[in-house]
Amino acid sequence: MVEIQLTNTRSRSKERLVPIDPQNLRMYLCGPTVYDRAHLGNARPVVVFDVLYRLLRHVHGARHVTYVRNFTDVDDKINAAALARQQQGDPRPLEELIRERTEETIGWYHADMDALGALRPDHEPRATDYIPQMIAMIEDLVAKGHAYAAEGHVLFDVRSFPDYGQLSGRSVDDMIAGARVEIAPFKRDPMDFVLWKPSDAELPGWDSPWGRGRPGWHIECSAMSEALLGRSFDIHGGGIDLQFPHHENEIAQSCCAHPHDEFARIWLHNEMLQVEGRKMSKSLGNFFTVRDLLDQGIPGEVIRFVFLMTHYRKPMDWTADKAREAEAVLRNWHIFSENVQPADEPDSIVVDALADDLNTSAALTRLHALLKEAMDAGSGTFSELRRKFLASARLMGLLLPGSEEWTKPSKVQAEIRETLSALGIALQQHRRAKNYDRADAIRNQLLDLGVKVQLQGTDCSFSWITPHNPSEAQQLLEEIKAITLEEK
Numbered sequence: 001m002v003e004i005q006l007t008n009t010r011s012r013s014k015e016r017l018v019p020i021d022p023q024n025l026r027m028y029l030c031g032p033t034v035y036d037r038a039h040l041g042n043a044r045p046v047v048v049f050d051v052l053y054r055l056l057r058h059v060h061g062a063r064h065v066t067y068v069r070n071f072t073d074v075d076d077k078i079n080a081a082a083l084a085r086q087q088q089g090d091p092r093p094l095e096e097l098i099r100e101r102t103e104e105t106i107g108w109y110h111a112d113m114d115a116l117g118a119l120r121p122d123h124e125p126r127a128t129d130y131i132p133q134m135i136a137m138i139e140d141l142v143a144k145g146h147a148y149a150a151e152g153h154v155l156f157d158v159r160s161f162p163d164y165g166q167l168s169g170r171s172v173d174d175m176i177a178g179a180r181v182e183i184a185p186f187k188r189d190p191m192d193f194v195l196w197k198p199s200d201a202e203l204p205g206w207d208s209p210w211g212r213g214r215p216g217w218h219i220e221c222s223a224m225s226e227a228l229l230g231r232s233f234d235i236h237g238g239g240i241d242l243q244f245p246h247h248e249n250e251i252a253q254s255c256c257a258h259p260h261d262e263f264a265r266i267w268l269h270n271e272m273l274q275v276e277g278r279k280m281s282k283s284l285g286n287f288f289t290v291r292d293l294l295d296q297g298i299p300g301e302v303i304r305f306v307f308l309m310t311h312y313r314k315p316m317d318w319t320a321d322k323a324r325e326a327e328a329v330l331r332n333w334h335i336f337s338e339n340v341q342p343a344d345e346p347d348s349i350v351v352d353a354l355a356d357d358l359n360t361s362a363a364l365t366r367l368h369a370l371l372k373e374a375m376d377a378g379s380g381t382f383s384e385l386r387r388k389f390l391a392s393a394r395l396m397g398l399l400l401p402g403s404e405e406w407t408k409p410s411k412v413q414a415e416i417r418e419t420l421s422a423l424g425i426a427l428q429q430h431r432r433a434k435n436y437d438r439a440d441a442i443r444n445q446l447l448d449l450g451v452k453v454q455l456q457g458t459d460c461s462f463s464w465i466t467p468h469n470p471s472e473a474q475q476l477l478e479e480i481k482a483i484t485l486e487e488k
């Protein structure tokens with residue numbers, strides 16, 4: 001069996017993945033807080049862990065892998081988004097507005113991540129469905145002396161867990177110096193973090209031994225991972241920004257609640273995504289969502305390819321140049337694998353590259369080499385290599401069935417072409433009937449839409465640029481159709 005090596009943040013070295021239960025390899029990834037569209041950075045962990053999920057399924061068998069990614073659907077940012085709607089005059093109760101907002105955002109998230117070719121995890125728990133488990137865990141932590149209630153809050157007592165900070169390799173005092181910790185009079189130590197907080201009558205809340213309130217963010221993942229994966233599982237992942245405090249706090253909660261279990265064996269973190277060399281931020285004007293790119297006509301597969309060009313442990317830079325390069329490569333690859341049946345087994349060098357701490361860029365290099373090898377080979381080997389190539393690309397979530405659609409002219413593009421050609425015939429008829437005013441009017445109307453008309457004898461041809469954005473393309477089609485209708 002292929003040996004998988006992964007860099008464990010905790011040991012800061014590559015470790016062999018030895019499944020706790022070979023029949024059920026278990027992985028948890030911290031998912032999004034569902035108050036808005038996913039930005040491009042949020043998509044990076046999704047793609048990285050999708051490649052790992054595909055690799056695990058390949059090596060261990062799809063039935064022997066369980067992947068969980070949560071939705072954080074209780075959060076102050078969600079409340080704020082719903083409150084803003086109320087202030088804008090929406091008369092509905094906050095609860096309904098929150099429900100609508102989280103449902104809508106989860107729908108967007110699914111659509112956007114599907115477009116990147118990411119498989120849906122086996123379980124996608126919503127935090128609000130696991131409140132009783134969170135309350136039980138907090139009660140257990142209080143009973144064991146690791147947490148205390150104060151003024152309607154329950155706080156985790158960081159000094160009660162000597163290993164706190166081990167994941168980041170830092171002491172509590174170092175972390176205090178570097179962190180923006182919230183000072184509150186009811187905290188015993190500034191590093192103590194919230195497990196439960198009170199909700200006023202307006203905000204979402206649940207009854208608990210400490211009054212009506214809501215959970216802190218960190219306890220959500222500890223409770224949901226235990227409920228769905230058990231007290232010890234194989235891999236826990238997320239962006240490197242989650243290492244501290246979120247993951248340190250998850251470890252503190254889970255290991256203090258269950259001191260005889262492992263919690264997560266390997267901690268895997270992806271580095272951050274930047275845009276054109278700069279941190280993505282709203283104030284720099286380089287902040288965009290996955291949907292923004294898809295709407296500009298950049299296919300999800302192209303976004304995925306650009307991500308795979310950089311190793312997950314290195315910062316990655318999204319650039320327009322890389323997207324163009326990826327698009328050109330993928331167009332070629334789609335032509336190369338058209339009407340090909342994938343081989344049963346992917347190329348072993350591709351598998352080995354991925355098994356070596358997800359070396360996706362080496363895997364892509366190998367795919368380029370396979371293609372070249374196939375082109376230089378005799379016909380028998382050519383088909384065999386093509387089939388291997390396709391199976392290997394699919395292991396990385398590329399060239400998936402149906403993904404070639406974006407390389408073909410779209411339905412709208414084809415319809416624009418047809419409508420124009422009908423209009424061309426009408427235009428020539430007007431000219432033959434010496435109805436020059438009408439012919440010129442059509443030409444000018446088209447010119448206003450950015451469509452140039454060339455007339456040569458009885459020939460009529462058009463040149464135009466179909467907008468990348470599907471809704472703009474649709475609008476162009478409607479406007480051309482409106483001219484056609486005037487003809488009838």
Ligand code: AMP
Nearest residue numbers: 032033041042044045238239271272273
């Ligand atoms: P959030 O909804 O902010 O908790 O983020 C969801 C996921 O996206 C987490 O795993 C984050 O670590 C990850 N993430 C957020 N920003 C970036 C970024 N710029 N690059 C890579 N990953 C990110």
Ligand code: ZN
Nearest residue numbers: 030031221246
């Ligand atoms: Zn988490």
